Amino acid sequence: MKMTTISSDRYQQDEMLSAILSAGSVLLFGHVNPDGDTLGSILALKLRLERMGKRAQAMVDGTVPGYLSFLPGADGLLSARNEPDAFDLALAVDVASPDMLGRCEALFSAAQKTAVIDHHVTNTGYAQINLIDGGAPASAIPVYRLLGQMELPISQDEAICLYTALSTDTGNFVYNSTNAESFAMMSGLMEAGLPLAQYSRLLFRQKELPHVRLLAQALPSLRVTGGGRIAGLCLSMEQMRLAGANGGHAEGVVNYAIDLEGVGMAYFAREIEPGRVKVSLRALEPYAVDVIAARHGGGGHRLAAGVTLALPLDESVRLIERDLEAAL
Numbered sequence: 001m002k003m004t005t006i007s008s009d010r011y012q013q014d015e016m017l018s019a020i021l022s023a024g025s026v027l028l029f030g031h032v033n034p035d036g037d038t039l040g041s042i043l044a045l046k047l048r049l050e051r052m053g054k055r056a057q058a059m060v061d062g063t064v065p066g067y068l069s070f071l072p073g074a075d076g077l078l079s080a081r082n083e084p085d086a087f088d089l090a091l092a093v094d095v096a097s098p099d100m101l102g103r104c105e106a107l108f109s110a111a112q113k114t115a116v117i118d119h120h121v122t123n124t125g126y127a128q129i130n131l132i133d134g135g136a137p138a139s140a141i142p143v144y145r146l147l148g149q150m151e152l153p154i155s156q157d158e159a160i161c162l163y164t165a166l167s168t169d170t171g172n173f174v175y176n177s178t179n180a181e182s183f184a185m186m187s188g189l190m191e192a193g194l195p196l197a198q199y200s201r202l203l204f205r206q207k208e209l210p211h212v213r214l215l216a217q218a219l220p221s222l223r224v225t226g227g228g229r230i231a232g233l234c235l236s237m238e239q240m241r242l243a244g245a246n247g248g249h250a251e252g253v254v255n256y257a258i259d260l261e262g263v264g265m266a267y268f269a270r271e272i273e274p275g276r277v278k279v280s281l282r283a284l285e286p287y288a289v290d291v292i293a294a295r296h297g298g299g300g301h302r303l304a305a306g307v308t309l310a311l312p313l314d315e316s317v318r319l320i321e322r323d324l325e326a327a328l
Helices: 013-022 036-051 100-112 139-146 156-169 180-191 198-203 209-221 237-243 292-293 313-326
Strands: 025-029 054-059 089-093 112-118 129-132 223-225 228-233 267-275 276-283 306-307
Touching: 013 089, 013 129, 025 036, 025 100, 036 089, 036 139, 036 156, 054 100, 054 267, 089 100, 112 139, 139 156, 139 180, 139 223, 156 180, 156 198, 209 228, 209 237, 223 313, 228 313, 237 267, 237 306, 267 313, 276 292, 276 313, 292 306, 292 313, 306 313
Parallel strands: 025 054, 025 089, 089 112, 112 129, 228 267
Antiparallel strands: 223 228, 267 276, 276 306
């Protein structure tokens, strides 16, 4: 695969490769409320490091969503409650800022050598070694480049993890961020034996019953404002309970709002505890939602971002709708 060359003091590929190869043990970190990119990327790295004879472990502050439980090695993930042994290198992947490590932040910061691989443009390069490509559609891309510089070929399990990471962060290869390198990477994963039909169904077709019940609770809340250009959905804790759903089952609900004809910006507000609401934001060109999320302490990308608000659900919805209408 043709390598992408990026001149930046935040793109330290050679230093990252050297740090990984020289480390006898690596502790990998994903972000809170882990998604496909952070989980797929750290598990692919863990698999490779173990094949190289290194001691490797992966941990996140949160649980693996049910729809990602098939990932090779997901059952061995450490939680923030675990106390791992000392490691030579602490490596965070797809973690835009230290606070996104959640309860793992103190453990990461205390490590003698820290590194981060990421694709968020908002990442300030908080580690000692930083491999940040803001133009990559997923953190899986710089991870794949790194693995390509190591002697071993991509294994089938690594391919499954990397496919999950790349495909979920590109919306199954339909987001604007999807580029030619995404498909070059997919070619390499297919050559490694990726069972595409099996795993694309698991990720994008198969639905858990609580997810469908959650939709039945969420869709009646649909609000269309801004002259038809803004749409939103919301869910209370009680509605989540009635659906028998957890946070992982809410993945993708915001798409039912952004996919409405004529809509350019959308939100999905979900009460996670009394007085705290998680908001997922989406936009289509030429609109943007990253600035709105950042205004309230959140982050993300131009067309996909998120924030957690310390407000009741109804107030959160009013605040977000005002911001989206102002952005029109």
